[in-house]
Amino acid sequence: METVRKVMNSYSVYPNYITKVTDRLFRIQDGQGDYALKKSLLTRETVAGWENAYHLAASQNLRSVLPVYLTHKGNLHVEMDGSIYYLTPWVQTDERQDKKEYIKGLFHGLGDIHANTKRSESIDKDEVWNSFDTYKEYCIGLQQDLLSFVERFENNRYMSPVELLVCTHFKELEAACFLGAKRTEQLMEKGRQDRRWNWSLCHGNLRMSHTLQTAADPFLINWENTMYDNAVRDLSGLFSRETIYHNHSGSLFMELFPEYMEKNKLTTTELYLLIIHLVNPSSYLKLIRMYTAEDGPLMDHIPSLQQNYRRILFGLEFSRYIEEEYESFSFNENGN
Template sequence: MDTLQEVLHAYSIRPFYIEKQTERLYMVQDYNQQYALKHSRLTEETIVMWEQVYKLAYEEYLFPILPVYLTKLGKLYEKKGELIYYVTPWKESRETELDQSTIDKIFQSFGLIHMKTKRRHLVEVQQFKQAFQQYKQHCLTLQQQLLTFVEEYEQHRFMSPFELLVCTQFKDVNYSLNETIRRIDQLLEEQEETWYYSLCHKNIKTSHTLVDQGQLYFINWENAGFDYPIFDLVAFFQEETKHYDTPTNMLLRGFDKYMNENELTKKELYLLVIQLLDPQAYLSCVKNHKQANTSMMKQIIHLQHTFRRILFGLHLSAHVEKTFDTIDLDDLDDLDDLDETD
């Protein structure tokens, strides 16, 4: 506690109560208000970008970024040895409920951040195309490998629960691979060298959001950096769509709110879908099944998580095509089949 007292003294905070909330978070009460004291994972290498986050938040009026207090010396953090601490306002921590209103606020908020911090980024077109041509071939290889596993399982007189699940999911996963290849072809048709980087949280999930008096805040910016904004979307979708009760329609409506704030280009939409449909985790689960040291139940849970993410990627791809792009009538029939199996 002496270290914490010294840190708080640097902020002119005289606490009469400090309560440990998690391994790295403390609630601090003085005679005026409450504070959140965070023992961060920041390092000398990452703290420069972290400081830039709050500089941008101040300059661009990025209200969804929960502010930090300054020390008496005007610093954003206080260092004790190799440990780095910072202080923010205390907001009553409770699990963020994923109702439509909150989902809309999440998407609007990081859409706003991405839009206001957008920077032009040039790519070498031929290198870019070569990388995705290689990825296309990789997906074709994975597709053949998946078919081989399914054919092998079907030869078994009695399938294990895992094998039965893979065979049951084969149609949708195979369709997702076809959809990935189609989206790669669309992306390869794009010849523009101009892309955009934005300030990305790089670990967006509901546990890193707080809602206070109608205002939504993002916390824990310790991994932040400039990158393609779709990577924040991918991270959030993958975290929130692995469960059986995924609010798919609410997430799709939330995505529309994001597009209102930061309209993605066609090539960004193609890349978003390709990332969400990434089959590698699913195929790795299938490949490692026989050698896995985990129980059958844990393997099935992991397979289900990766499958649900892929399934959501298919729904988003359909939504993108219907809402933001032209649609091929043959694809509509396939998407209707997908809805019937969902």
């Protein structure tokens, strides 16, 4: 705790109580304020990008970004014993808040951040779009690989639990390969017509555990992986991380997606890209290859296969939802 006290001296805060919440999070109380001290994973190479995110949040008045205190020297962080620390207010979460209202608030805050920091530029290089053409062919190849694995498993007299699971998932996995190729083709056609590309401040590691649930809209915390990228980066990451669990929030994500679109309306190209990320079957196929490379059934693969399957299943459902709710985006078979 001596290191923590030294760090707090840099903020002219002298703790009465220090509570170790996790190995990297401390609750600090000095009788006047309640603080959260984070021992980050930032390095000297990455801290500049993190600082820029907070400068941008302050200049744009992004209320969903939990503010960081300045040291008495005016710095956003403290480097001590090879680690970088930063200090924020301690926010008491409201666990009683309805999950629907919580996700609605999250979409409002995230949409505001993406919209208020957005900048656009023209992509004139054909190699960018050609890379998507390569990915389309990759999806077609994955579909053939998947079929080969299933035929191989079905030829076994007794299938292992892993093999039986893969065969059970085959229909949806095949659909994901087809949809990935289809949406990629549509993205290329639309992207070549309108070569604008949007960049926004992105969290970079967005998940429900990186938000603080309050009576008002939640705060987004842990901006250590922040970057400037397309807003789809955050949305695909959030959906992918949260829909792998058995009782996930996928139905609420779809029901409340218009709340995000109202704040930051995604283009047709961006919607294509979001779906491509969600139905990407490469991680699932990688697990199958790992399984077949080992001797004997590897039961440890089953949870990971199930998690990837749930994420892909959500992607297929999300694609159908977009077709039904956003007819103007022309998600038809020909991509016109």
